[in-house]
Structures are given as C-alpha cells and as structure tokens.
Amino acid sequence: MSLYLDGSAVFATTQWGLIVNSRDSSEEGETALQELCQTYWPPVYSYLRRHGYCIEDAQDLTQSFFAWILRKDWLQRVDHCRGKFRAILLTSLKNFVHDTEDRARAQKRGGHQEIISLDAVAGEGGYLSIRSKELTPEQAYDVGWAISLVEQTLSSLREEFRREKKEKVFDVLQQFLSAAPELSYEETAAALGIPVGTVKTTIYHLRQRYAAALRAEIARTLSDATNVDAEITYLCSVL
Numbered sequence: 001m002s003l004y005l006d007g008s009a010v011f012a013t014t015q016w017g018l019i020v021n022s023r024d025s026s027e028e029g030e031t032a033l034q035e036l037c038q039t040y041w042p043p044v045y046s047y048l049r050r051h052g053y054c055i056e057d058a059q060d061l062t063q064s065f066f067a068w069i070l071r072k073d074w075l076q077r078v079d080h081c082r083g084k085f086r087a088i089l090l091t092s093l094k095n096f097v098h099d100t101e102d103r104a105r106a107q108k109r110g111g112h113q114e115i116i117s118l119d120a121v122a123g124e125g126g127y128l129s130i131r132s133k134e135l136t137p138e139q140a141y142d143v144g145w146a147i148s149l150v151e152q153t154l155s156s157l158r159e160e161f162r163r164e165k166k167e168k169v170f171d172v173l174q175q176f177l178s179a180a181p182e183l184s185y186e187e188t189a190a191a192l193g194i195p196v197g198t199v200k201t202t203i204y205h206l207r208q209r210y211a212a213a214l215r216a217e218i219a220r221t222l223s224d225a226t227n228v229d230a231e232i233t234y235l236c237s238v239l
Contacts, residue, residue, distance in 0.1 A: 046144030
C-alpha cells in the first residue's frame, strides 16, 4: 500500500489528546475510548496472530488485553512523556502476553468480556493481507497500526465529504491518494461530469486535506509534535 503523503498542511497540535480524553468518564471520554480501541485493536490482533495464536484465541486475548487496561486504570497512569503511544502499548502488550501465557486459558481470556464491538472477520482480513510477509510479531503490530491509522483517517475524511454532500466525489477521487490510481483524469472527469481541470484541482485539495488529517491523527499519539514527520516516514516504510 502506498498513499500520497506530500504536503505539510498546518494542523492543530493535540498531542496525546486521544489518550487524555479517553481517561474522562464523560460521554466524550467514552467516545475517545471507543476510538482508541478502534485504532489499536487491529495492531494488537496482528501481533497476537503473528505470535502464534489462532483466530479465536487472538480475538479473545485482544479483548482481554483491553479489559486488563481498563481494570488496571492503565490509561490513568500512562506517561505521555515516554514518547510514542503505540510503542508504550506494545511494551504493555508483550508483558501482558508473557503473564497470561502462564495462566489457565479460561483466566487468560478474561471471561470473554467485550470491550468494543468489532467485526472479527474484518480483523482477520486485515491480518491476512500481511500474513504472507516475513514479519516478526512486532513488525506485524506496526503494519497493523499503520493500516488502521490510514483507514481511520480515510473514514473520517469520507464522513467530512458526506456532511458536505460530496460523498460521491470522495469515493471517485479516493483512488488518487494511492500511487497507482485506476482511472485517468479524463475518465474521472467523465465519471463525475466535471471538467478535467476541476478534477485536478479537487484532487490537489483532497491530498492536502488527507495529509493534514493524517498528520493530526499521528500527532495525537506523540508526546512531541516535532516527531510527526519521522512517524509519517516510518508509516510509509511499513506499508
């Protein structure tokens, strides 16, 4: 997967905002917690699958890991000064797996407590897309993180276009966020019924919006905004 990431659009610096908000017991805090789980469920699941767990056990253990985080008030104690949230979460996941592998399976699964309602089939589908690659569990985690982050960004951007009543425009032009779009400018113009010049201008603005949205998503889980570019470079390297 290769996505268009050029541009350095200005974005609001909200480092660790997602994690901070998820600590709140309000409705906004609940929403932030759901978003946090949505973003990090795929990389955690990919790590566990690559670690050797079957589909069912990886699903159960992923849920159990997030249940453990909530029970231990982990989010209340995590120190944003330690750097990248994904790296901190991975360290905690490794410790959790090490501890739970010494317990009975029924205890390990945490009573099938569901922290977030997710499509298990879709989760496995994401893992299958990288299964053929020679990856360590840690690398599978990072690839899962990158894919999830991109998908979350695209989903948010599509919702913005839907609110602007331009959902079809986004669906047709989304291909140009990839390095290898399927349609030419002329074919795209015909599909949307607009001039080629308008297509090119709209694609330019879409790429700018996407770059800004992705940078903002990444910034929310970094303790230092100056690391955003390095994190984007790393994201591109693992996709």
